């Protein structure tokens with residue numbers, strides 16, 4: 001009988017934000033799949049679960065799977081199929097857990113593999129353990145609510161055209177930028193055309209919940225003067241409304 005393929009969300013960075021259910025699954029899985037964008041790169045997800053894996057009585061087999069972030073759809077598809085075959089072979093021998101940053105169902109590499117395994121190997125049981133997303137963690141770190149009452153919140157990933165960003169912004173009260181948040185300066189003119197104003201509130205959260213976390217909070221009109229270093233692990237929250245908050249400067253940026 002085939003084992004289970006389990007997608008585990010390990011949260012945004014702080015190991016204390018891993019759920020009890022995820023810890024149990026990480027301690028019980030026979031094989032832990034670690035996604036990497038390049039073979040030589042360290043995996044942030046593996047770093048987060050290191051302590052949990054060290055507490056196991058029997059060490060798990062660690063299986064590194066490389067998923068380069070490329071725009072070559074055909075090559076990507078080929079890699080997902082190959083990686084799905086590796087997972088399927090391993091699942092014949094036991095339970096295979098796939099660790100993913102944040103939540104597995106939100107812009108995660110796990111999703112492509114999951115779809116491939118589901119289609120090609122229907123005998124494999126599938127399970128998903130949700131995790132704390134970087135979106136909710138960024139809201140907590142910046143102390144800016146994602147949405148309240150009737151507010152609509154939209155998530156904007158990278159690679160959207162300016163027209164699509166403008167259109168999305170027109171219909172949302174609050175926006176979250178992922179994968180492209182460090183380019184926030186480029187989005188300001190589009191937002192100003194879509195109902196946001198220079199007084200709208202912005203938070204840019206870099207390396208959320210990690211020791212090196214940086215939080216910048218201010219008005220959309222201030223963003224131009226922010227010193228933003230490029231970092232893929234950044235989330236920006238932009239609220240149409242002006243939020244009456246008091247911020248003070250500290251070593252990690254501007255914090256409440």
Ligand SMILES: C[S@@+](CC[C@H](N)C(=O)[O-])C[C@H]1O[C@@H](n2cnc3c(N)ncnc32)[C@H](O)[C@@H]1O
Pocket residue numbers: 012013100101102103104105106107108109132133134135177178179180181205206207208209210232233234235
């Ligand atoms: C491929 S998506 C993965 C999202 C993830 N599945 C989640 O639920 O948060 C990668 C993007 O998530 C965001 N991200 C993930 N971890 C982060 C962190 N610790 N701090 C800030 N942003 C983070 C960044 O926007 C990054 O570009």
